[in-house]
Structures are given as C-alpha cells and as structure tokens.
Amino acid sequence: MFKRRYSAFAVAREAARFHTGWERAWRSPEPKKKYDVIIVGAGGHGLATAFYLGKNFGITNVAIIEKGWLGGGNTGRNTTIIRSNYLQDPSAALYEKARSLYETMSQDLNYNVMFSPRGVIMLAQTEHEVRGYKRTAHANALQGVQTEFIGPERVKELVPIISLDGPRYPVLGGLWQARGGTGRHDAVAWGYARACSDMGMDIIQKCEVTGVRSENGKVVGVDTTKGAIECDKLGIVVAGNSGHLAEMAGFRLPMESVALQALVSEPIKPCMDVVVMANTVHGYMSQSDKGEMVIGGGTDGFNNYTQRGSFHHVEETVRALVETFPMVSRLKMLRQWGGIVDVTGDRSPVIGKTPLGNCFINAGWGTGGFKAIPGGGWATAELIATGEPGPLSAEFGMERFIEGRFIDESVAAGVAH
Numbered sequence: 001m002f003k004r005r006y007s008a009f010a011v012a013r014e015a016a017r018f019h020t021g022w023e024r025a026w027r028s029p030e031p032k033k034k035y036d037v038i039i040v041g042a043g044g045h046g047l048a049t050a051f052y053l054g055k056n057f058g059i060t061n062v063a064i065i066e067k068g069w070l071g072g073g074n075t076g077r078n079t080t081i082i083r084s085n086y087l088q089d090p091s092a093a094l095y096e097k098a099r100s101l102y103e104t105m106s107q108d109l110n111y112n113v114m115f116s117p118r119g120v121i122m123l124a125q126t127e128h129e130v131r132g133y134k135r136t137a138h139a140n141a142l143q144g145v146q147t148e149f150i151g152p153e154r155v156k157e158l159v160p161i162i163s164l165d166g167p168r169y170p171v172l173g174g175l176w177q178a179r180g181g182t183g184r185h186d187a188v189a190w191g192y193a194r195a196c197s198d199m200g201m202d203i204i205q206k207c208e209v210t211g212v213r214s215e216n217g218k219v220v221g222v223d224t225t226k227g228a229i230e231c232d233k234l235g236i237v238v239a240g241n242s243g244h245l246a247e248m249a250g251f252r253l254p255m256e257s258v259a260l261q262a263l264v265s266e267p268i269k270p271c272m273d274v275v276v277m278a279n280t281v282h283g284y285m286s287q288s289d290k291g292e293m294v295i296g297g298g299t300d301g302f303n304n305y306t307q308r309g310s311f312h313h314v315e316e317t318v319r320a321l322v323e324t325f326p327m328v329s330r331l332k333m334l335r336q337w338g339g340i341v342d343v344t345g346d347r348s349p350v351i352g353k354t355p356l357g358n359c360f361i362n363a364g365w366g367t368g369g370f371k372a373i374p375g376g377g378w379a380t381a382e383l384i385a386t387g388e389p390g391p392l393s394a395e396f397g398m399e400r401f402i403e404g405r406f407i408d409e410s411v412a413a414g415v416a417h
C-alpha cells in the first residue's frame with residue numbers, strides 16, 4: 001500500500017524541488033459498468049467501510065459514490081469530539097474500538113489525522129447528572145473503558161478558565177476520559193480516501209445516487225447522475241440523507257433528519273487544553289490548534305435538510321457557555337454552519353441488513369458519529385463482506401425497534417456529541 005509514502009524525508013525532498021513532485025492523493029475516475037460493492041456516501045463512515053473491506057477482507061472492486069465532494073457532509077462539519085464513555089455495553093464496545101483505532105490511525109493510513117487525546121470532561125451540573133455520570137464511570141470500569149468521576153477542584157485544575165459557581169448550575173464534578181479528545185475531521189476523510197484509492201477503489205465525486213435497482217428482492221445496482229452502475233452488494237452510508245436512500249430501496253427507517261450546528265470564535269492564545277461538554281446548559285467547547293474556540297450547539301427542534309445554522313441556537317448556546325465560561329462573552333464569533341444528522345429513538349446507530357437483499361445500511365449516528373468512524377467502518381465492512389453482522393454490530397440492527405430491544409443512550413448521546 002501507499003506507492004509514495006508521506007514522511008519528513010518526502011517533505012524535505014519536495015521542498016528542495018519546489019513541491020513539483022507530489023502526486024494527487026486519490027484518483028477521480030469515471031465509473032465502471034459494475035463493481036462487487038458500491039458504497040453510497042463518501043463521508044468518514046463510507047470511506048472507512050470501503051477501507052476495511054479492502055484491508056480486512058481483500059475486497060477492492062469497490063466504488064464509493066458521493067453526490068458532493070468527499071468529506072463535505074457531516075464529516076467535514078463536525079466539532080471532532082472523540083470519546084467512548086457510553087453507558088450500554090454494545091455502545092461502549094463499538095465506540096471504544098473506534099477510539100482505539102484513532103490512536104494509531106495516522107500511522108495506519110500514513111496520513112496525519114492530528115488525533116489529540118487531550119481528555120474530555122462531561123460536566124455534572126445537577127445532582128441527577130452526578131448520579132448519572134458516577135453510574136457511567138462504574139459501567140465503563142466493567143467495560144474496560146478508562147473513565148473516572150472527578151470533583152470540582154480537579155475540574156478547575158484541568159480547566160482554569162471555568163467558573164465553578166454558575167448562576168444557575170454550579171459545577172459539581174465531571175466524567176473525565178483522559179484518552180478522549182479530538183482529531184482533524186477532513187484529514188480522517190482524506191486519509192481513508194487516499195488509502196482506498198491506493199487499493200484500486202474508485203471514489204466517484206459529484207455523482208448523486210438517484211435510484212436503487214433490484215431484481216427478485218435483491219439489489220443489482222444504482223441509478224446515478226452519471227448513469228446506471230451495477231453491483232453485487234450495496235452499502236448505504238449517507239447520514240442525514242438515509243431516509244431518502246431507504247425510500248429509493250423500498251423501505252422506511254425509524255429515523256428523523258434534523259440540522260445540528262456549530263460555530264467558531266476568532267483565534268485566541270491557548271487557554272484550554274481539554275474538551276469540555278456542559279450538557280445541562282447545553283454547550284460544549286474545545287480549542288483548535290489554530291486557537292479558535294470550537295463551539296457546538298444543539299439540533300433544530302424540527303425536521304429539515306438545511307446545512308446551515310439558525311440564530312436562535314447560536315444565541316442559546318453562547319448564552320449557556322457564558323454561564324460556565326465568562327470569558328466567552330468577550331469573544332468575537334467568526335462563522336457558524338450546520339449539518340444534517342439522522343437521529344434514532346434510542347440515540348444509537350443502525351448497522352445492519354435491510355429488507356432488500358444484499359443491501360446494508362450504516363446510519364443514525366445522530367450528533368455523535370465522527371468519533372465512531374473507524375469502528376463503524378470496521379463493523380460495516382464485516383457486515384457487507386460476510387453478509388452477517390459481526391460482534392461489534394450484532395445489537396445494532398434496525399429490527400431492535402420492532403423487538404423493543406433498544407440501546408438507550410439518550411443520556412450519553414441525546415444532546416452530547
């Protein structure tokens with residue numbers, strides 16, 4: 001893999017020849033007539049699925065079809081929080097697998113994804129949250145996920161700019177995951193894309209899937225804006241557009257699509273080197289390497305497909321943060337944006353078979369699927385390659401909504417990321 005490796009030596013060599021020797025990171029081919037597997041959606045999950053199909057199963061006759069540009073959906077729009085402190089066992093296993101893959105992703109992909117395990121605190125600002133996070137810390141201990149409940153003094157040590165005595169909600173402690181953190185979202189998509197292209201897979205951008213073709217109850221291909229393309233197996237990995245693709249394939253999903261938004265401030269000097277999430281007042285913040293404060297807000301209260309922010313949420317989020325971080329009141333905000341997330345009733349994703357034969361789905365990550373990209377891709381590749389869910393995705397099929405077997409993460413993921 002990797003015909004031309006990226007390295008300090010390569011940077012020095014190219015500097016000496018005015019950077020004329022770099023190759024394109026991935027090819028942009030025209031679609032072939034037929035592929036073994038088509039993945040719809042070149043976000044992080046789609047690209048990671050393709051990557052692990054090649055790496056773990058040797059399946060490389062794969063096309064990843066993207067209606068826009070790769071990584072231009074939620075993967076390039078999120079606030080990049082990575083953590084695995086979930087309550088339920090199947091979620092902890094999936095998210096911890098993903099977090100552990102992030103630890104070595106830069107080396108595995110030969111692409112610097114800037115994984116920064118700087119630590120994540122989820123603030124407890126009510127007695128209810130204290131009890132809830134202590135419970136999660138105990139569950140994590142049993143699941144092998146390293147977290148601890150810390151008191152307010154330790155919170156203040158880790159985050160000197162925090163005000164512990166908020167006017168409405170004082171900080172009573174927090175759930176601390178020292179190996180959680182952030183990564184560079186675009187780089188995750190670009191790194192997987194380069195590796196997929198290197199394995200001979202075709203990434204076809206600016207090509208919208210407009211229909212799903214089937215014969216005798218099995219998928220046989222897709223219609224696209226670049227014509228029909230045949231396939232033996234289809235993976236639908238389109239986040240906020242999952243309902244549309246499901247409709248094309250002839251089934252319905254237990255999901256809603258809503259806009260989720262974020263904003264960043266002007267760059268300032270380093271002032272906070274951990275990620276802080278305040279779920280009661282609802283706001284969360286980290287500082288990017290450029291110095292901007294990256295701030296996440298909530299989902300719109302109505303279903304929609306607008307990839308932009310709404311003013312009332314910006315106001316609500318900033319107001320909430322000012323209570324806990326008074327310095328935010330002095331910050332100028334630079335820009336805001338939104339992405340379309342697909343939310344399930346139990347706030348857990350769906351990775352599973354669909355009613356259409358040989359058609360599989362990875363969806364429903366809601367507000368928190370960036371952290372799951374390597375684990376979700378790993379599990380979806382296993383599902384597509386073998387035709388059956390593996391240990392990581394066994395509980396995540398959509399039949400759980402018929403069987404009443406929910407993986408309830410509404411505390412860990414209802415509003416948090």
Ligand SMILES: Cc1cc2nc3c(=O)[nH]c(=O)nc-3n(C[C@H](O)[C@H](O)[C@H](O)COP(=O)(O)OP(=O)(O)OC[C@H]3O[C@@H](n4cnc5c(N)ncnc54)[C@H](O)[C@@H]3O)c2cc1C
Binds near residue numbers: 241339
């Ligand atoms: C503002 C915001 C903040 C967030 N913060 C965090 C966070 O801090 N931590 C975290 O873990 N998660 C976070 N998330 C959630 C996270 O971004 C998503 O769960 C994750 O990126 C989903 O990845 P994906 O690959 O499934 O989807 P996407 O990256 O959205 O990829 C799906 C792709 O499918 C393409 N597509 C759709 N329809 C078609 C079609 N018909 N034909 C071809 N292509 C199609 C889209 O163009 C898109 O590129 C946040 C999301 C938002 C919007």
